[in-house]
Amino acid sequence: MATLKEINQEIAKLKKQLSHLKLDVYALEATPNQKEAEKEQLQQTIKQLKSQLDEKLVEKTSLLGSDSSKLDDNVILRLENLTMKFGGLVAVDNLSFDVKKGEVFGLIGPNGAGKTTVFNCITQFYKATSGNVIYRNKDNDVVDLGKFKVHNVIKEGIVRTFQNVELIWELSILENLLIAGHTLYHANFFDHVLKTRRYRKEEKAVRARAMKVLSDVGLTPYMHAYPLGLPYGTLKLVELARTLMTEPKLIILDEPAAGLNDQETSKLTETIRKIQKDYDCTIFLVEHDMGLVMKLCDTICAISFGKQLAIGTPAEIKQNKAVQEAYLGGE
Ligand SMILES: Nc1ncnc2c1ncn2[C@@H]1O[C@H](COP(=O)(O)OP(=O)(O)OP(=O)(O)O)[C@@H](O)[C@H]1O
Ligand SMILES: [Mg+2]
Structure with missing residues (x-):
């Protein structure tokens, strides 16, 4: 039987994989009429990982006792x-x-x-x-x-x-949203400084997310305004x-x-x-x-x-x- 440490490691790994995949979905959403099949495939993988995560959480609960009561x-x-x-x-x-x-x-x-x-x-x-x-x-x-x-x-x-x-009054509306999206990044300090491929990919995804959100609440015309x-x-x-x-x-x-x-x-x-x-x-x-x-x-x-x-x-x-x-x- 797996130890609590092993289960926690598995959970952390699954969560990381999931958040990477979600960024990929955001990036694809920027081009809504293309890559539908790719998006479908990603959603499918996300679903599978989520159910694996659920299983691990149940395992953890059975080891630790439950708070869910x-x-x-x-x-x-x-x-x-x-x-x-x-x-x-x-x-x-x-x-x-x-x-x-x-x-x-x-x-x-x-x-x-x-x-x-x-x-x-x-x-x-x-x-x-x-x-x-x-x-x-x-x-x-x-x-x-x-x-x-x-x-x-x-x-x-x-x-x-x-x-x-x-x-943040010194930043545009879009930039205010991008700052709020910082928790979505996996890229580290060096990726940011060196603008690595990983950083650029994530930046594109977070930007796509911001554009979608702005459009959903009707703020697209204001995105470059301060x-x-x-x-x-x-x-x-x-x-x-x-x-x-x-x-x-x-x-x-x-x-x-x-x-x-x-x-x-x-x-x-x-x-x-x-x-x-x-x-x-x-x-x-x-x-x-x-x-x-x-x-x-x-x-x-x-x-x-x-x-x-x-x-x-x-x-x-x-x-x-x-x-x-x-x-x-x-x-
Ligand atoms: N940091 C604090 N130190 C001391 N008293 C505080 C503090 N924060 C709130 N209070 C007091 O607690 C009470 C509740 O304040 P709160 O701001 O939660 O009310 P509220 O229902 O949000 O009011 P409003 O509708 O005016 O926003 C008030 O009497 C307030 O003066
Ligand atoms: Mg109040």
Whole structure:
């Protein structure tokens, strides 16, 4: 029987092979009408490797014991009694809920309710005072995010945007996406310096990925523009596009519609739906725009002073008395 070390080596090898193949697919996607057979062949190989990887992960779990009992099959993220204190202030107070795989989940609440703090605890920007954040990662492995460093969370397939737009202002829109795609590279420092064949091949693939993402969110006309001076709605879209560079599983959006006009908000609503479907990911968002929240979300959790008020479908949340009083001013 294989040892844990051998299994881990096998897993690492398979993951590396898979990420190489995915880059090849990106490169081929740049020429959509050609090389269909080659692409088909690659997808087939990817599928086989994925199933080998699944087997290895099962083997690993049977050796180590399973964490997956902690999470139902259809759940991607679970907050368990999450609490975050800043000195005497309890920003998040014993909060528990599940986010299901593939849904759009909305977190709502008045200003200062603790929404951004919840996001910061999930992405490990803050270490929660107590409680757990359990997550089903890219490989369907169940992990305790509390054990991760903030810069490693992205490797698990979690990406986020910020309440205030955070882009690199000196770079064009396309370059901002290319930078976000840096985790896709296998080429090392010397490959970069010497611009080896491997580096050039990977650069082409990452560029192709960026072009596809820009086209999917309708930003192709802006690819060579610089962020400064662009409409706020466009900048918010660029942030969203940037999250798609790394094949995310869970996209966390902090107030994506803040500062947008009605037309931009309605375009954004459509774009988020499209992303959730086409990129096969789960969306977890905070938003004050109730129109967007009610239209877009499958499940909504309302909080006030860090505590859960209610959780349910948009219709249930609209009807909820506690939510109406705390959040909608008793309307
Ligand atoms: N780093 C920090 N240090 C101290 N207090 C903090 C910190 N971050 C957040 N808080 C406090 O925690 C509470 C929750 O803040 P948070 O930013 O999470 O609210 P929010 O629901 O995102 O509000 P908004 O809708 O205005 O964005 C607030 O009282 C805030 O002042
Ligand atoms: Mg906030």
